[in-house]
Amino acid sequence: MDYVLKYRLFPDGQQRERLDWVRDTVRQVYNHALHRFNRIPEDAGTVKQRVTQVRDELPELKDWWTDLNNVYSTVLQQAVEQIETNITNLAKRRDAGYDVGSLNWKAPHEYRSFTYRQTGFELDDNSGPSGRGLLTLKKVNGETLQVPIRLHRDLLDETDVKHVTIKKDRTGAWFACLNVEQAEPDKPDPAELDTKDTVGLDLGILNFIHDSDRRQLGRLNLSSDRERLEHEQRNLSRKQHGSNNWEEQRQMVAKVHKRMRNKKSDFKHKVAAFYTTEYDAVFVENLNVKGMLESGRNSRNTHEIGWRDFITILKHHGRKRGCHVVEVDPKDTTKACNECGVKTDKPLWVREHSCPSCGYTTDRDYNAALNVWERGLEKLGVVHSEDRTPAETATAVEQTHRESVSASRVVETGSPCLKEATQSVAE
Incomplete structure (x- = not known):
């Protein structure tokens, strides 16, 4: 069975900048791929075939978009293939009776993750008493990063990590979501x-x-949290939109929501x-x-x-x-x-x-x-x-x-x- 384990990452200042650079570059690749996908006629094939056609253009894209050479190849491929997943999810919601539109380009604050599939990462879970291990990520803005990770739960020896998603939440914290596979026990x-x-x-x-x-x-009693949320939202409404103070207060609101x-x-x-x-x-x-x-x-x-x-x-x-x-x-x-x-x-x-x-x-x-x-x-x-x-x-x-x-x-x-x-x- 497949399931996801979420662990907190603790990158330093330089590592944060490199992770943010990869995240934004992958976002731009996704937007470019969506633009190319929309220009392919629907009668040219199924959604999967059209997405594959766009994905196969990545090597040619790297010739003039040289920054892509500093990003791991499967990360870029996963960003393009995400279009197929998103379209499938929209179709499911439409079938369930929801009103859905079409896929749109992602703004910087809307695209928060990128994924390594099968390769490009290595997890050292020999954390010891501190509970800290190391997650090694290849080609993060051209460098190999070793990011501290807090392993609050142990991974079994027979656990197979299929892919790792690096995610930044609205509060600015970084997480590693490990998609693992384990044998499902008999009922x-x-x-x-x-x-x-x-x-x-x-x-x-x-x-x-x-x-x-x-x-x-x-x-669950969340009355005190709701009062805190209302207080922080009132403070946010008094800030000038887009200012540094507004951004700091927005993160305070996001932290209450997260809690x-x-x-x-x-x-x-x-x-x-x-x-x-x-x-x-x-x-x-x-x-x-x-x-x-x-x-x-x-x-x-x-x-x-x-x-x-x-x-x-x-x-x-x-x-x-x-x-x-x-x-x-x-x-x-x-x-x-x-x-x-x-x-x-x-x-x-x-x-x-x-x-x-x-x-x-x-x-x-x-x-x-x-x-x-x-x-x-x-x-x-x-x-x-x-x-x-x-x-x-x-x-x-x-x-x-x-x-x-x-x-x-x-x-x-x-x-x-x-x-x-x-x-x-x-x-």
Whole structure:
């Protein structure tokens, strides 16, 4: 399996200048290649064939653009081939229903990376106690650079580094993104899975996760970071655009954004690592996040929480650790009673599930997590046995068929009409 490891680089002043020179030169090559690509008629071949035609012009381009001789050849080739990748990504977004345009030239602040493929780099990970190694890069403005790199996680001996992307973020920090390949561990046979080694996750807004083993995980609190961001953005608005003070303040805003992104990413990766390590199968709802954002209800919270991003991370950790990650149909997971299957409409403010049919009472999110768990077991083909301890349950009423119950029959815990509603159900 392929995945990316990101490490911080610590170039000195001269090395920064050389890395910036390569980055900007590669950007100009990309813009030139895009110009040449757009001039080739569409009927001259597929996108890949036209990109290959432009890439094959690089040796001739070096004859009059002599600076390109100071850049490693695969770095230039990767910049040209990036056009094909970008066009493919645009087509995918168009097919997904997004409004997309065409590729444009990149300004200096928009092009932030360049890539070595297979060769042209060497990693010395014999870092010792300091955690610092050396990343050797060839032909960086004609020189071979040895850039200090902080290896905060070890590379396994069997890891194969396929290519390295050198990236400068908006704060001015440099990173090395190593695309590595490792053998993907085998996942357990679903027929042999123990249901105790499986879990269902209900993703929410008040609580980020409520699982079928009764764990509740609150959402990440970023209120102080948002206040800091608003403060720094106000300061930025008072600076003269393009001045040195404006650029310094822009980097301050970028650092706050980066800190918030890092907190979200770290939180999601740790949660995903926990579940895929503790369980052999994790079941989660296949949420239509795009539709939720378009509906306007809780769109800010939905966007900030990032459910789809978490599911993607969860799948990545599942492949890495040999854990099944299965998405199930989210329809009526909150409405359906896990005991009898009767569907009960609930407003968002009702946090308790109280079935008017069988009397089953439990937390709203726990009931949904159990439904996700059972649907996941069915979809994966795991033999289901009742091994979850039920929550507080009233005397069950025999139910021969499933029906949908209106929200008027559901009351919030502590409501003055609770006793009246309970009597009505008992009758």
